[in-house]
Amino acid sequence: MIAMLIRRLIQAALVMLVVAFISFSLFQFVGDPINNMVGQEASQQDRAELRERLGLNDPIPVQFVRFVGNALQGEFGISYRMARPVSEVILERLPATLELALVSGVLAISLGIGLGVYTALRRDGWLSHFIMSSSLIGVSLPTFLIGILLIFVFSVELQWLPSFGRGETVQITENWSTGLLTTSGWKSLILPAITLGLFQLTLLMRLVRAEMLEVLRTDYIKFARARGIKQRSIHFHHALKNTLLPVITIAGLQLGSIIAFAIITETVFQWPGVGLLFINAIRFVDIPFMSAYLLLIALVFVVINLIVDLLYFAVDPRLRVTKRSASR
Amino acid sequence: MTEALLSVRDLVVEFPKRKTKLTALDKVSFDIHPGEILGMVGESGAGKSLTGAAIIGLLEPPGHVASGEIWLKDQRIDQLPYEQMRRLRGKRIAMIFQDPLTSLNPILTIADQLIETIQTHLPLNDKDARARAIQLLDEVGIPAASKRIDDYPHQFSGGMRQRVVIALALAGEPELIIADEPTTALDVSVQAQIIDVLKRMCHEHKTAVMLVTHDMGVIAEACDRVAVMYAGRIAEIGEVRQIVKHPQHPYTQGLMGSIPSIAERVDRLTQIPGSMPRLDAIPSGCAFNPRCTQKIARCTQDRPELIATELGRVSCWLYDGETP
Numbered sequence: 001m002i003a004m005l006i007r008r009l010i011q012a013a014l015v016m017l018v019v020a021f022i023s024f025s026l027f028q029f030v031g032d033p034i035n036n037m038v039g040q041e042a043s044q045q046d047r048a049e050l051r052e053r054l055g056l057n058d059p060i061p062v063q064f065v066r067f068v069g070n071a072l073q074g075e076f077g078i079s080y081r082m083a084r085p086v087s088e089v090i091l092e093r094l095p096a097t098l099e100l101a102l103v104s105g106v107l108a109i110s111l112g113i114g115l116g117v118y119t120a121l122r123r124d125g126w127l128s129h130f131i132m133s134s135s136l137i138g139v140s141l142p143t144f145l146i147g148i149l150l151i152f153v154f155s156v157e158l159q160w161l162p163s164f165g166r167g168e169t170v171q172i173t174e175n176w177s178t179g180l181l182t183t184s185g186w187k188s189l190i191l192p193a194i195t196l197g198l199f200q201l202t203l204l205m206r207l208v209r210a211e212m213l214e215v216l217r218t219d220y221i222k223f224a225r226a227r228g229i230k231q232r233s234i235h236f237h238h239a240l241k242n243t244l245l246p247v248i249t250i251a252g253l254q255l256g257s258i259i260a261f262a263i264i265t266e267t268v269f270q271w272p273g274v275g276l277l278f279i280n281a282i283r284f285v286d287i288p289f290m291s292a293y294l295l296l297i298a299l300v301f302v303v304i305n306l307i308v309d310l311l312y313f314a315v316d317p318r319l320r321v322t323k324r325s326a327s328r
Numbered sequence: 329m330t331e332a333l334l335s336v337r338d339l340v341v342e343f344p345k346r347k348t349k350l351t352a353l354d355k356v357s358f359d360i361h362p363g364e365i366l367g368m369v370g371e372s373g374a375g376k377s378l379t380g381a382a383i384i385g386l387l388e389p390p391g392h393v394a395s396g397e398i399w400l401k402d403q404r405i406d407q408l409p410y411e412q413m414r415r416l417r418g419k420r421i422a423m424i425f426q427d428p429l430t431s432l433n434p435i436l437t438i439a440d441q442l443i444e445t446i447q448t449h450l451p452l453n454d455k456d457a458r459a460r461a462i463q464l465l466d467e468v469g470i471p472a473a474s475k476r477i478d479d480y481p482h483q484f485s486g487g488m489r490q491r492v493v494i495a496l497a498l499a500g501e502p503e504l505i506i507a508d509e510p511t512t513a514l515d516v517s518v519q520a521q522i523i524d525v526l527k528r529m530c531h532e533h534k535t536a537v538m539l540v541t542h543d544m545g546v547i548a549e550a551c552d553r554v555a556v557m558y559a560g561r562i563a564e565i566g567e568v569r570q571i572v573k574h575p576q577h578p579y580t581q582g583l584m585g586s587i588p589s590i591a592e593r594v595d596r597l598t599q600i601p602g603s604m605p606r607l608d609a610i611p612s613g614c615a616f617n618p619r620c621t622q623k624i625a626r627c628t629q630d631r632p633e634l635i636a637t638e639l640g641r642v643s644c645w646l647y648d649g650e651t652p
Binding site (some may be wrong): 219 | 387499
């Protein structure tokens, strides 16, 4: 258990180091950072001085080590566009993105599993057929179109829900503001959360359904039926756990992409999160911000994968070390 | 003879297809008496396993019992609603499947699976149910049962798992166990042990067994009577000794003749020419007639019913008119 954890942690660190290298190379290859920093009137000498001061004349490995060292301390330099430390800007915007991702993640996982199990158990019911057909919409329509359609129906036509922004927020700590404590905050959250989570919801639902049908055909379920085990226990005790094993991996990855790809939803709904900031950063070639964002998303995926691995370990007894060996 | 525990009468199982229907079991009739071990032999697809599934009410849709009756003592069980049938499964009729590696739920401990089964059928609290579970494991020959009960299936070998499966099947003290090829997936040295355990347990608990297999060795070893199936019909049924020594139906004769014997050396094993017909192309009259070497004119026209002879009961026109 401990050995596995250490191995996984080393792997995670390696992945992060590779991503850090890519982030770092952004500075080297996407234009000359000095050009972005100094004004047009700067003389050749000013440029050379700045170059020396920023350490850009040092050998590349030295610069990379410095970059990693700074990143470990949360130092990603100054945003070109906003002239503020990148870490400060990200911390300020992160709560909005995390809240959105959390709500749509919970929505996608709970409804995805619930509806998946329902459609598997009531395979021939009309409601199941209806859910399955409409889930095709979620799988096939692009996110931005779903967002725009939702805005059109619920904000423009029905005028029930706001079409953009976060609504009122409550400041919890200096950097942490939440919209989850106000009615207008929740109202603003509904449409973006559905937009962001719909694809993952339908994907999970179809996956759970397929897995559940597969499990219900296995010998151990037949044997459980032949022993007279109650229907309810067969479905939710014997079958569901086996169904969810392979689903954990996909759910973890989907959760990661919910955070990473919030960009589109945040743009459609003008949600003041990190993703929206990232779009603007690209427009302005704000390299420090882009590289920090890249690292952040990589970190999210690595952490989620680590959690998924640990979850597997907790759920699947076959992965745990056998105490007594099998005997005939 | 005592009253039959299980009576199957003219059982017909059909699988509807788009326009036609396939008749997988065609008028199968037999009895199993209390404490008796009845063997079911036949080629793959003869309908042995299907008969078992029909009795315990676990036919895979769209397969269904189209006609005929199944009686468990004086209760008719082929038309019971789901919930009543569920109460009966495990409690009065249990079933053992072919592959012990896939019969046990991989993520529940043996204790979980045994105790739940026991408590489904017997009014025991957790502690008593656990004690009974350990006792059952002990009886089927699992060493250190009280320790191993909390293990997961993957921590047991194939033979040990089949012992656990037998314990699970016996958990509700059933009167009949349908064992569907319980040893086919095991290696030969373990097969004998498992058959032994099954025989001993059923003898001690006075449980009747319907032993589905295509291994004549297992039949000769374990069974009291044997039914030979061919193309969804019973070809011959009788005492094991009679069937092995004096097979009457030409199919049974071919089946017995195809078993190699150690006593004489042969270069080529004998076999029955041809193969069993597909369900949608069963010939009229006797299903075996195209492959039969002793065919008479009547065989292609009329279907033979089971005819009682002095050695058993056989569905073959050659024995028509003989008085038992």
